[in-house]
Amino acid sequence: MLRRVAANVAVNSWKGNIFELDHKLIMARQLHARRIEGIDKNIWVDFTQLAADYKGHPPLVSILAKFFGKVVGHEINAFEEILVTVGAYQALFCTFQALVDEDDEVIIIEPFFDCYQPMVKMAGGKGVYVPLRPRVKGGKALTSADWVLSSEELASKFNPRTKAIVINTPNNPLGKVYKREELQVIADLCIKHDVVCISDEVYEWLTYDDAKHVKIASLPGMWERTVTIGSGGKSFSATGWKVGWAIGAGPIVRHLKTVHQNSVYHCATAAQEAVAQGFQREYELFGTPESYFLQLPEMLNHKRKKLATCLESVGLQPILPEGGYFMISDISSLKVDLNDPSTQGEPHDYRFVKWLIKEKGLATIPVSAFYSPEHRKDFQNYIRFCFVKEDSTLNAAEDILRKWSDGK
């Protein structure tokens, strides 16, 4: 759909800002969904742009462009290559509505953040699912890095109807942080089959130990076909702010803007300003010990280790996450009486989670909920814990688990 045709040829301008793209894009097939045809013009956008008082730079897109331009290694146009949204949720929604047409196929890697599936469906598309599978080492999969894609299985899902692939790194619920080589396999397939990559990176600053977050958009040939989704709420641990963004090449982002300007149009200024100030501070402190993006994973790493040790000690085998907020745990070796007739017929992890809430007062999430119906039955032996909690809450959870373990 997008093809690089020439290097260093396009020069675009926006209100006196000259920026250069090192490539010019054309489409080999239609990029946008038909539902947005003819609605890209908007009277408010057109006339506000003409108004003299619009000359100041909106601070959030400007700092996001500056910040992420450094991360991806080339200039990003604040006005054409970034869309600010109501949380990452809305960035995802705009992306699917703008790019996925009736009967398009969208590859979703499992386990996946649950909203991808209904959002693809609402756009008239069909989800095609490929699971990460545990590569068992000495009888146990110990970390999220041991969960891998089969490149043959992934390749077999691409066909001429494939419009996009959705990846999430660091992953919710598993905590997997894709390595460069793993992203390269996905990138090669996207380029070969002319497919868009939707990369949900809301937990990008939360990596632990030696895991390094790599942006698939920074791999050769991927900038022009990737939409990268981010979240101010996740970046600054303020989920209620609901400020998100989509970053990508102008010819893609312009379609997302069409959906956005015809749905919510604008996001709360105060929250945008707060996120802008956060990024401005991070821009100045990046790489120093005062950087929040350095301090946050250090702070959460202690909670991650605390939960893992506790789960291990009671026989709930944790899969140590390389990133994110969550930890999944293998429940297959636990013998509990799940004979509650009201949960009969439900997947094992659903029954287990309901039992855990009812009998022990501990709330977790069944991991098979993050799989498609066709793969759900293969992943019924895991539950998800969240370790981004006050220490007092983690201590209370630990007490419950210890009492249960002692009474077993």
Ligand SMILES: Cc1ncc(COP(=O)(O)O)c(C=O)c1O
């Ligand atoms: C993987 C993933 N993507 C997107 C979101 C949505 O983020 P926001 O709160 O910015 O809408 C979440 C929130 O839990 C998430 O876990």
